[in-house]
Amino acid sequence: xxxxxxxxxxxxxxxxxxxxxxxxxxxxxxxxxxxxxxxxxxxxxxxxxxxxxxxxxxxxxxxxxxxxxxxxxxxxxxxxxxxxxxxxxxxxxxxxxxxxxxxxxxxxxxx
Amino acid sequence: xxxxxxxxxxxxxxxxxxxxxxxxxxxxxxxxxxxxxxxxxxxxxxxxxxxxxxxxxxxxxxxxxxxxxxxxxxxxxxxxxxxxxxxxxxxxxxxxxxxxxxxxxxxxxxxxxx
Numbered sequence: 193x194x195x196x197x198x199x200x201x202x203x204x205x206x207x208x209x210x211x212x213x214x215x216x217x218x219x220x221x222x223x224x225x226x227x228x229x230x231x232x233x234x235x236x237x238x239x240x241x242x243x244x245x246x247x248x249x250x251x252x253x254x255x256x257x258x259x260x261x262x263x264x265x266x267x268x269x270x271x272x273x274x275x276x277x278x279x280x281x282x283x284x285x286x287x288x289x290x291x292x293x294x295x296x297x298x299x300x301x302x303x
Numbered sequence: 304x305x306x307x308x309x310x311x312x313x314x315x316x317x318x319x320x321x322x323x324x325x326x327x328x329x330x331x332x333x334x335x336x337x338x339x340x341x342x343x344x345x346x347x348x349x350x351x352x353x354x355x356x357x358x359x360x361x362x363x364x365x366x367x368x369x370x371x372x373x374x375x376x377x378x379x380x381x382x383x384x385x386x387x388x389x390x391x392x393x394x395x396x397x398x399x400x401x402x403x404x405x406x407x408x409x410x411x412x413x414x415x416x417x
Contacts, residue, residue: 234408295345
């Protein structure tokens with residue numbers, strides 16, 4: 193059972209368009225993180241959300257944590273080719289010390 | 304520079320030949336973890352360690368061992384590698400796994416078991 197479901201799996205859009213990717217679960221997480229991974233490298237943390245309903249902005253990226261702390265979304269405004277990569281969400285459930293990762297959304301921005 | 308290092312970066316081996324992938328961090332982090340990343344399966348946690356001499360199984364520990372004799376090092380040991388362990392492996396460290404602490408990932412080790 194995949195605890196964190198990410199959608200879509202793949203997304204290819206034109207430069208300048210907006211997009212949203214999702215990270216959903218039926219379980220409650222004490223925190224959720226979003227990472228971006230580029231080919232040949234390890235994931236790099238973009239943001240951590242901890243409070244239900246929290247919204248964080250990182251330049252053109254907006255992250256939201258659901259009120260019930262079961263889901264999160266990443267919205268990119270005016271996507272650029274440099275946004276291309278694998279976007280991963282990860283969460284901890286505060287019941288053990290494991291970190292759960294989603295399978296990722298592979299994003300490709302066409303110039 | 305704060306970093307997590309892994310060695311080797313690439314490894315080709317044969318079934319049954321014991322191997323060790325080293326992981327070291329210079330941030331004095333308590334929490335360290337090993338993941339494998341496979342197409343269609345994402346990142347899956349193999350083992351993690353809360354501190355020296357404290358290790359626990361993640362989601363896919365079968366066929367792997369780890370040790371945490373020193374805070375900075377967390378080697379991953381494959382006693383008898385098999386082809387289904389061909390994968391991309393990442394080591395990560397964090398001050399703590401809880402409260403959303405940042406995890407720093409190493410550059411990855413690509414392993415091929417023939």
